Amino acid sequence: EAQVTQNPRYLITVTGKKLTVTCSQNMNHEYMSWYRQDPGLGLRQIYYSMNVEVTDKGDVPEGYKVSRKEKRNFPLILESPSPNQTSLYFCASSSDRGEGANVLTFGAGSRLTVL
């Protein structure tokens, strides 16, 4: 089954304790992206990647890092989490050409709480 898999789905952590949210897709997609969702703000893009070793900032990148060492994986790293990073996070992917280029497939979401 074609899918985007995120882990963990739920996490409660404390301020300053580094954490990584993993994202993996099995569709050989070039494009991958991270979004955060907050009440009243919709979804906002954190980082995106056009391909292996190619990443760039989205609209709200502060406090986050990403890496794209393999095509299928795009982890989101919070080096020193703070309470304002408490949010629902989504990973998404798409092809970068052709008919499927414009349709994102989303993961199930990761609910992160930073105390």
Added chain:
Amino acid sequence: AQTVTQSQPEMSVQEAETVTLSCTYDTSESDYYLFWYKQPPSRQMILVIRQEAYKQQNATENRFSVNFQKAAKSFSLKISDSQLGDAAMYFCAYRRDMNSGYSTLTFGKGTMLLVSP
């Protein structure tokens, strides 16, 4: 920068009735895609319908249809014969055509749809 505006934070509809959710967007591009995503309580993002800007015909998917007015930059979603399972947050989203180069998916802030029996 592209913006997407959903002016209705919340809408209500009775089962079997029809409801329309509004969305407007701002862009200077000519080639782009518009989407409606549904987010039920499970939080999963589910694609409901999409519209290619170059197509004049409005997209339909079963009970879901859109009214795409390119000149007015309007993209409303009509849900016919509403069902209890339609209750969810609905997001309108815009994306410039990826075949023209990189583009991000820009979301509106969402409309919560309540469905009553």
